[in-house]
Amino acid sequence: MEKRIITNKKQFDIKSFFLQWEWMLVLIFILINIMNANFSPYYLNTNNLLNATMAFLDKAFIVLPMAFVIIMGDIDISVGSTVALSAVVMAVLYNAGLPMGLAMMICLLVGATCGFINGFLITKYKELSAVIVTLATMTIYRGIAYVILENQASGGFPMWFSYLGWGYVGKIPFMLIAFAICAVIYGLLLHKTTFGRRVFAIGNNDTASRFSGVEVDKIKIIVFTLAGLMASVTALFLTSRMGSTRPNVAMGYELDVIAMVVLGGVSTAGGKGRMIGTILSIFIIGFLRYGLGLINTSAQVLLIIIGMLLIFSVMIPNIKFKKRKKAKEA
Numbered sequence: 263m264e265k266r267i268i269t270n271k272k273q274f275d276i277k278s279f280f281l282q283w284e285w286m287l288v289l290i291f292i293l294i295n296i297m298n299a300n301f302s303p304y305y306l307n308t309n310n311l312l313n314a315t316m317a318f319l320d321k322a323f324i325v326l327p328m329a330f331v332i333i334m335g336d337i338d339i340s341v342g343s344t345v346a347l348s349a350v351v352m353a354v355l356y357n358a359g360l361p362m363g364l365a366m367m368i369c370l371l372v373g374a375t376c377g378f379i380n381g382f383l384i385t386k387y388k389e390l391s392a393v394i395v396t397l398a399t400m401t402i403y404r405g406i407a408y409v410i411l412e413n414q415a416s417g418g419f420p421m422w423f424s425y426l427g428w429g430y431v432g433k434i435p436f437m438l439i440a441f442a443i444c445a446v447i448y449g450l451l452l453h454k455t456t457f458g459r460r461v462f463a464i465g466n467n468d469t470a471s472r473f474s475g476v477e478v479d480k481i482k483i484i485v486f487t488l489a490g491l492m493a494s495v496t497a498l499f500l501t502s503r504m505g506s507t508r509p510n511v512a513m514g515y516e517l518d519v520i521a522m523v524v525l526g527g528v529s530t531a532g533g534k535g536r537m538i539g540t541i542l543s544i545f546i547i548g549f550l551r552y553g554l555g556l557i558n559t560s561a562q563v564l565l566i567i568i569g570m571l572l573i574f575s576v577m578i579p580n581i582k583f584k585k586r587k588k589a590k591e592a
Contacts, residue, residue: 283527283575287542290571294546298553305553312435316427318548319441320499321512324519326448327488329540332523333452334485335465335532336384336392342515343403344376344493345500349507350407352497353416362420370494376403377490381483400516407509417506427503437499444492449537461485465532521568522547525575546571 298305305311324341331338352369356362376399383395429436452458463471464478472478496515501507526543528535551564 284536284539284542287526287539287546291542291546291549294550294553298549298556301553302556304556309433311549311552312433312438314552315438315545315548316435316503317552318544319435319437320427320496320503321515321518322441322522322544322548323444323492323495323499324489324515325522325540325544326444326537327485327492328519328523329448329526329528329535329537330452330461330485331392331489332520332528332530333461333465333532333535334482335468336482336486337520337530338377338380338392338396338486338489339516339520340376340380340396340400340403341489341493341496341519342512343400343407344373344490345497345512345515346507346509347376347403347407348373348494348497349501349511350411350416350509352501353419353507354410357416357418362423366498369497370491373494373497374487374491377487377493378483380490381486384486385479385482404509411507411509413509415506415508417504419501419505423502424505425502427499427501440499444495445537445541449541452537457481457484462533465529465534467533518547521572525571527575530576 295305324345328338328341348369351372352365355368356365360368380392380396380399383399384390384392387395425436427437431439452461460471460476460481463474463476464481468478496512497507500511504511522543523535523540524530525546526535526540528540547568550567554564554567
């Protein structure tokens with residue numbers, strides 16, 4: 263008798279491999295760099311490109327947990343307000359006499375607490391969608407920041423604090439190294455752990471996950487807490503770069519973050535996405551803005567281009583799905 267081998271691994275298909283959305287993002291990234299290089303002779307400079315990352319990587323820290331949130335089928339539009347509140351609390355406490363190290367720790371604690379509150383409300387009151395809850399907390403967190411600092415700026419931080427936003431390790435920005443470490447950690451957490459598999463399971467079918475023994479509420483609270491924590495990490499880097507903070511910082515960050523996640527191939531319906539695509543989309547949008555900024559392109563034109571990229575990123579997978587559906591019906 264012949265031996266029968268049963269395996270749960272899919273046979274490698276080179277066509278399917280190269281038709282993945284991430285390869286489309288690689289192509290878009292290459293085209294953007296070619297376009298920018300033609301527009302400006304100052305673009306293809308290694309030092310300039312490395313320095314340019316500091317202009318957009320602060321918000322990229324939030325993109326990593328936001329991918330988890332959207333894969334679960336939820337959304338968090340309070341992250342920009344969490345950045346503002348965390349930064350304001352840190353600045354006020356430092357200027358009140360607290361050591362900077364302790365003020366930074368409290369900044370991280372404030373962010374994590376904001377995220378925990380979001381997760382708790384979403385799981386406690388299931389009749390309320392994540393959009394409604396985080397829309398409310400977005401207003402509340404920003405409002406608290408205004409109550410604390412009104413319309414004033416707060417700064418005067420120690421010199422060493424500026425290293426977070428402006429420091430280098432050799433010729434590489436410290437912020438880029440910190441982001442790379444966080445990206446590896448979140449990538450492994452999403453794709454190589456039981457926790458990550460459960461995040462995908464919740465996004466595919468919340469109810470089935472509950473009946474399968476998955477602690478859905480606990481995982482959601484953890485993910486939203488991580489989103490809040492990384493928003494406070496963004497607050498540290500952003501405040502370090504600016505040298506001061508105000509209650510109106512990080513306005514619109516939530517839209518940029520969600521745009522990066524969606525462009526990266528994460529489905530807004532939940533249950534689908536890869537961290538590598540999300541990371542690629544961060545650099546696509548970041549370098550697109552940098553390159554077009556060199557030729558003084560208006561912010562409105564940038565928004566139109568990014569909007570078209572988003573429509574394109576949503577449209578292509580739907581076209582592929584319809585073609586497969588027609589092929590099966592035939």
